[in-house]
Amino acid sequence: MSMNGPWQRTAEGAGLLKSDGVVRPTIFAEMSALAQATGAINLGQGFPDEDGPAEVLDAARRAISEGLNQYPPGLGMPVLRTAIADHQRRFYGLDLDPDRQVLVTAGATEALAATILAFVDDGDEVVTLEPFYDAYGGLIALSRGIHRTVPLRLPHFLPDHDDLRRAVTDRTKLIVINNPHNPTGAVLPRETLELIVELAHQHDALIVTDEVYEHLTFDAPHIPIATLPGAWQRTITISSGGKTFNTTGWKVGWITARHKLITAIVAVKQFLTYVNAAPFQPAIALGLGLPDEFFERLAADLRHKRDVLSAGLAKAGFEVHDSHASYFVVADAAPLGFTDATDLCRQLPELAGVVGVPLSAFCHDELAGEYSSLVRFAFCKRVDVLELAAKQLSRLGR
Secondary structure, three states: OOOOOOOEEOOOOOOEEOOOOOEEOOHHHHHHHHHHHHOOEEOOOOOOOOOOOHHHHHHHHHHHHOOOOOOOOOOOOHHHHHHHHHHHHHHHOOOOOOOOOEEEEOHHHHHHHHHHHHHOOOOOEEEEEEOOOHHHHHHHHHOOOEEEEEEEEOOOOEEOHHHHHHHOOOOEEEEEEEOOOOOOOOOOOHHHHHHHHHHHHHHOOEEEEEOOOOOOEOOOOOOOHHHOOOOHHHEEEEEEOOOOOOOHHHOOEEEEOOHHHHHHHHHHHOOOOOOOOOOHHHHHHHHHOOOHHHHHHHHHHHHHHHHHHHHHHHHHOOEEOOOOEOOEEEEEOHHHOOOOHHHHHHHHHHHHOEEOEEHHHHOOHHHHHHHOOEEEEEOOOOHHHHHHHHHHHHHHHO
């Protein structure tokens, strides 16, 4: 979905503001409203329907009771910044100064906004993968940058290296990657990450990496691009606690980068939310220190959910693409005779009592046609909900 021209993004998933001042709902908002109106199972939006770990929730309650309800420090509470630095060292071997190289944000979306607005000026080019999380296009447009994309090629949703080389030029200010990837569930291989680092050096670009699904990988451990040789000096890493701890509504995110880069981002961030989520910050700090078993179980449980939904989609007649990470699986409705996924998604509540989102909603118009029959489904729901959705989707194959 293009965010250039007369369209402007409003609230996340809420709508797009047309030049005539009228808010048009996005397909995400439309599908969620359709699920609510029809009682269909909402596999369109990527939010869990189960609470996170009890100890994390209890820590938030304690913080509220103990009076941590006022503005936290501008960089974030020391307890959380220290926990983030410890997490990066524990899982990835990265040594960070929590007082100079860590910034707490209002979710990953604010981290992206502050970063793009800090470094992109009128006419600067920003390269992303496509399909792309919809905020990327809106934020690039807001900064008056030029959005260049690299298509993710079927069937594995991976970029062609020659496409990457053509897209990144001396006009490129930022290379924005989302790894693990929403909406496709793809994971970029090491050789692709190494090429991105090489291109960033060659063209003096910064790398912005959105890694909110870092603990939700199913086949291999996550590789942060900042750990690769030559990457740290020009990489801005963004993540959050929402996906890992089933607390998407808390909006606690963070940025790790060199102090010079953090300073430039803070200059913008202070005029966005300034600070946020005081009682939730120590709770997320506690979560980041949970034992390895928690993170292993998290990925294993989500892998099982992926398998339940994928099997149901395949039984219904979809061609199901492999999902290696994240909350999402992409399925092709063409074998069922549906070539327009947007039209199918509008019919799915009636046909099967399920809601999905067309993959074309994450694309510019030029690429949308290549993905016209593909639907993204979220599997971050209870197993019994996914089993029911799979059963209802089987009606499509009759």
